[in-house]
Amino acid sequence: KVNGSILAPVTVIGLGAMGSKLARTFVNNGHVTTVWNRTPEKAAELVGLGASGATEIADAIAASPILIICVLDYDAARHILEPMREKLSGKVVVNLTTGTPEEARTMGTWIRNHGAEYLDGGIMAVPSLIATPHAVILYSGSQTAYETYKQVLERLGTSHYLGSDPALAPLNDLALLSGMYGMFGGFIHAVALAGSEGTKAEDFTTTLLMPFLQAMISTMPEMAKQIDTGDYSAKDASLAMQAAHDTIGEVSRVQGVSAETFAPIFELMKRRVEEGYGGDDFASVIELIRKRPS
Ligand code: FVH
Numbered sequence: 001k002v003n004g005s006i007l008a009p010v011t012v013i014g015l016g017a018m019g020s021k022l023a024r025t026f027v028n029n030g031h032v033t034t035v036w037n038r039t040p041e042k043a044a045e046l047v048g049l050g051a052s053g054a055t056e057i058a059d060a061i062a063a064s065p066i067l068i069i070c071v072l073d074y075d076a077a078r079h080i081l082e083p084m085r086e087k088l089s090g091k092v093v094v095n096l097t098t099g100t101p102e103e104a105r106t107m108g109t110w111i112r113n114h115g116a117e118y119l120d121g122g123i124m125a126v127p128s129l130i131a132t133p134h135a136v137i138l139y140s141g142s143q144t145a146y147e148t149y150k151q152v153l154e155r156l157g158t159s160h161y162l163g164s165d166p167a168l169a170p171l172n173d174l175a176l177l178s179g180m181y182g183m184f185g186g187f188i189h190a191v192a193l194a195g196s197e198g199t200k201a202e203d204f205t206t207t208l209l210m211p212f213l214q215a216m217i218s219t220m221p222e223m224a225k226q227i228d229t230g231d232y233s234a235k236d237a238s239l240a241m242q243a244a245h246d247t248i249g250e251v252s253r254v255q256g257v258s259a260e261t262f263a264p265i266f267e268l269m270k271r272r273v274e275e276g277y278g279g280d281d282f283a284s285v286i287e288l289i290r291k292r293p294s
Contacts (some may be wrong), residue, residue: 007032010026010064027046027050034059040055061087067093070279093118093119094149105118117138117141118166137160138168139162143164146161186213186293187205190204223268231279232281234281271280
């Protein structure tokens with residue numbers, strides 16, 4: 001048995017920083033790995049490790065039942081696959097290129113119309129983390145393809161299948177990144193504020209900020225429950241209390257620190273209170289920004 005088994009042959013299309021690491025991981029795990037890149041020289045190192053370097057993209061596609069594509073963007077992916085549309089029938093195409101939900105849906109429809117199964121993926125890791133316990137990859141699209149090749153895909157990192165709509169992987173990828181940038185925005189403001197009296201960023205971060213944020217992260221499941229149920233009754237700290245004074249903004253100004261990463265969230269908290277929800281917990285601020293699914 002080869003299809004779907006741990007040692008299924010794999011083709012990797014796109015050998016940039018990420019694609020090369022994906023290909024190397026398959027080679028290291030004993031897969032017959034075929035690689036192709038627009039600039040063929042980038043395949044040399046992988047060929048030295050045991051990969052088979054295809055000169056023609058058609059040969060790369062013919063070599064394996066599962067094609068992993070990881071290139072700059074969806075335009076590049078389409079540019080590579082369009083001329084090969086007649087060769088895709090019966091294949092599983094796993095697109096790990098970063099893109100938008102709409103691009104993923106369009107690509108999924110196009111691939112299916114050419115007789116192949118489609119999985120879209122969002123890589124939540126940098127190349128050096130691939131094949132370590134810290135690598136997470138989100139998948140959506142064909143459930144059959146995911147289940148058939150789950151063991152192969154898990155070579156790269158922990159996989160999460162999110163559903164049959166290809167848009168779900170890129171949407172959740174961007175949602176996770178937005179959480180990360182929100183956290184980083186808070187981080188730079190906190191370090192700037194503490195640093196305005198000379199506290200070193202490193203000391204402040206490791207001794208005070210990280211333990212505090214870890215404690216705050218533990219409140220997120222309860223906030224998520226409030227969002228799911230719509231019951232925002234304040235238990236510990238009401239919005240009215242939290243938004244009563246813009247102390248953080250005022251002290252930042254006094255200390256000569258810009259509060260522009262903090263200000264937007266404070267404005268939303270104040271607005272929610274003004275609209276009569278001062279007795280709610282923080283999570284109810286989501287009602288000012290979200291669109292409920294139709
Ligand atoms: N690197 C990372 O940390 C992130 C982690 C999260 C996911 N991203 C996404 O992965 C895609 C590839 O990223 P990458 O880091 O491998 O990117 P590069 O090293 O710049 O390699 C780009 C590859 O794309 C090929 N390519 C570009 N344009 C075309 C085209 N028109 N036709 C064919 N191939 C094309 C390029 O080929 P070449 O320049 O070597 O000939 C590389 O193989 C990306 O979506 C990230 O957002 C990585």
